Amino acid sequence: MKYSKLFPKTIKQVPQDTTLKSHQLLYRGGFIRESVAGRYYFLPLALRVNQKIQAIIKDEMDKAGGQELSAPILHPIALWKETNRTTSVGFELMKVKDRNEMEFVLGGTAEEMIVDLIRKFQISYKDLPLNLYQFSTKFRDELRARGGLLRTREFTMKDAYSFDVSEEEFKKEYRKMGDVYTRMFERMGLKTIVVESDNGYIGGEYCHEFVVESEVGESKFLVNKDGTYAAHEDVARFIPEKKNAGEVEKLLQEVEVVRGATMEDGVKLHNLPLWQQIKDVLFVDENGRFILAIIRGDYDVNETKLLHIIKAYQLRHATEEEIREKIHSEPGFISPVGIKDIVDKNVELIIVADETLATIKNAYGGANKKDMDLLNMNMGRDFKPDIVADIALAKEGDIAPDGSGPLAVKRGIEVGNIFQLGFHYSSRMVNATFIDKDGKPKPYYMGCYGIGLGRTMATIAEISNDEKGIIWPEGVAPYKIHLVGLDLEEESVKGEAERVYKLLQAEGLEVLFDDRIGISAGEKFADADLIGIPYRVVVSKKTGDKLEVKKRSEKEIGFYTLEEFLKILG
């Protein structure tokens, strides 16, 4: 490709709100432009990177037995109703009606579509395991788009769906896909951390994110020193320190107090440690149920964990009015002790205690009345939660659940994820079955596996760059060689540069040839550095029968004949 013809050229300025490095560089280099917020054009250079990423994914998926297909982008809403996802998804669905008033969802993920496809055939155990995948445009009506390609509303995703005869067989597939993902990203120059995470609106019981460590990432996760345990903050577990768990239970005591409504007010007043205080958080779920989450004072409630425990999909904090009029308690003084006896009869109240409460005795906190506190509360004796479970948000320094040491909090960009779906879809959709060896239909066990291509490209640009521009890893670079012609106003030099261009192409190498006349060497080098192609090769009146070669990732310049250079490329 001759750079003189490439659309578009680089530019020096970026719009003011362009804060992320990857966004700035991809913008300036002429890789991307925004249509409207969160919807991007992929310009020719970006499209080439995207195609390389796609080719790597396809190669690895095919080697692992995946079969590529494609499903329509418009999903009949009837399918999403079959699994209740029209009401439960965490992103706003975009819906559209056709001229016949048939309603569709703009696909954001395609579990229902693929199950609906498979049930058009009578598949048997012989057809399993089956892994079907596609590359297609997905839509998410995100509240806020951000950071160029890091969070967009329309993007190409590779989504794969696996079908197995049993959980046992599925686990092999899940492990295999985990390995495939790690390898894919390695080939793109990305080191990923496999992070346990929440399954969100997908369904199923467990899943993992593939995260590239980066300060600008939206994924906050906890990881131990050697990386053997890594989990998203939504799901991270830990071993809580046993505080005064061995203490003798003292007499429950109600005391009059004058204090504010915060935890700190309680600590100051009673002069007791924060961890000995009970933190009471009252939520309301989408069905109007009240949930009292109680936890040791030095921890926060993890709403994601809580949602799963109570099998709800949305929580909000109860209002002060609700606390007073429905629960008949008092903001800042809520207590699990006796609370079920005072609530309105038509209120459903569920008490969920975090496991950390088992590590303390003689806790203190409110008494469901203004300016009254309780001392020496003990779980089991003074209050009986409906559920005791892990609903805590892990924090820096907590001990990893495998006992391997303290956890550190890190940030990263989620480039891929893999989900166990189990029977979530096959139990909700009719005829989502295979014929087993005994001739009987049985639901299949599912998993799914996603990668956003644009976000992957942006992540590479975000972590692989210097002050001059992007440094594309060879596996995904838009071209392998950036041939810079200098002094091209001299016919002989121009002829030599053209000759080298043709010879390199004849070797099957991808070359971007800066053939512009009247542009300074400095400008051409700046463009080459910005665009970030692995090898810069200069032909000028000084280079003679050699080529001046510099790797984008290195400082050294070398002079080689064409033959020597080809050998270096291997």
Added chain:
Amino acid sequence: MKYSKLFPKTIKQVPQDTTLKSHQLLYRGGFIRESVAGRYYFLPLALRVNQKIQAIIKDEMDKAGGQELSAPILHPIALWKETNRTTSVGFELMKVKDRNEMEFVLGGTAEEMIVDLIRKFQISYKDLPLNLYQFSTKFRDELRARGGLLRTREFTMKDAYSFDVSEEEFKKEYRKMGDVYTRMFERMGLKTIVVESDNGYIGGEYCHEFVVESEVGESKFLVNKDGTYAAHEDVARFIPEKKNAGEVEKLLQEVEVVRGATMEDGVKLHNLPLWQQIKDVLFVDENGRFILAIIRGDYDVNETKLLHIIKAYQLRHATEEEIREKIHSEPGFISPVGIKDIVDKNVELIIVADETLATIKNAYGGANKKDMDLLNMNMGRDFKPDIVADIALAKEGDIAPDGSGPLAVKRGIEVGNIFQLGFHYSSRMVNATFIDKDGKPKPYYMGCYGIGLGRTMATIAEISNDEKGIIWPEGVAPYKIHLVGLDLEEESVKGEAERVYKLLQAEGLEVLFDDRIGISAGEKFADADLIGIPYRVVVSKKTGDKLEVKKRSEKEIGFYTLEEFLKILG
């Protein structure tokens, strides 16, 4: 790929409404399945064919200087309003709103999007010619989907847009793209006829369809014997026979008649030829204007031509009530003579006469009153049309406009089209300009070029098949070799088949290996014929150290060693 693992397998039955050969074969062979009407899954075999088609298109577009990019699928409706296409397009737009109430069109064609991209940059004459293309999912809310992939509501299209400094430069690009298209289709095994056609909702002045002759096609076109003139019936021109054009004009005469309202009734009553009668057709356009189209009795009005002449985009026939109450004429007795004097004052009436009326004298027809006819009407003397133009529908046997002989009516499938757009978009959209040599901004001259990938695949299947199945041309076949293993229950045969499978793959050949055990030779051969891969290679207990080779397109079977077979493949 092992056929035992391929999803899905072939089946014998097709749904009842599956009438087209291509639909039946693609369905039975396991290439496609419908989600809902007009929206299809491309299963693994079809996806491979699609990717081959895409690769051929990309290769030819790149060689011709095209640059691939991708635009969002959701187009901000503001852009479509800029060109008035929200009201003028011939297909129903699908619209969708996001959570912020921003309105989008689901892209069916992307002229506005590409112009909106280009105007984000300051391009100059040095950047032109520019040809940008993409492969992306397009949406058309068709009233009726039909025939499998031949007319769908959602499909992958390659759409290209060219930008030139002048009409003269554009014409070179247009011719080049025409050649590119012909070559692309040849590589896919399709012989295309380049047919002048109507530009529909795209805008611009001329365009051509690439049509593959087929009885099931929706494109009806007229073509002369040697193919030097071919045009869609919407736009086909011809040289009308000069009937009695030399006759002396006789006196206009009004006569009382008792006849029905049809043309035939007039012929019978007056005992004069059909061609001497004036056919009067009254239309109403989208703005409520009345259009009286008049034409020689042996021709029909071509509504597409008429629309262009009067610059409207929709026509309907006037009702009998309108003819009586607005025009004050009489159904079956309309006449151009004196009609402007009798219409309602608030009615705008435009008389458009077809050029064929210049080939006759002393015409007869209605008199704008019930049971009254006029004889010896002569254009110019008795009535003066507002417009005289070609608004006739050409028919079988008419003489081609270049005088090259009679035209034949044929049917075909439109697989691609190329459009002159001229300044249609660059004049309607602001800043749709390039900086010319004189430093001033000027609008660029545009063209666009489309190919539907799924329809192309279906067309190949429609014309390249026999009673047993599809016969894929080598350039687009899902695999090159269909290796059929027989007698695989014998370990030694199975080993040999596996060995051949691996050796062929090691040669870089794409092989589908029917490795199923317990399936008869007859069934395996039937599947191979149905799927239609170019080479069938059999390994069985009888083949020994040879391979049994049969081309799908031929009857002969040959026996070769692996080395000999590889030589045949070349």
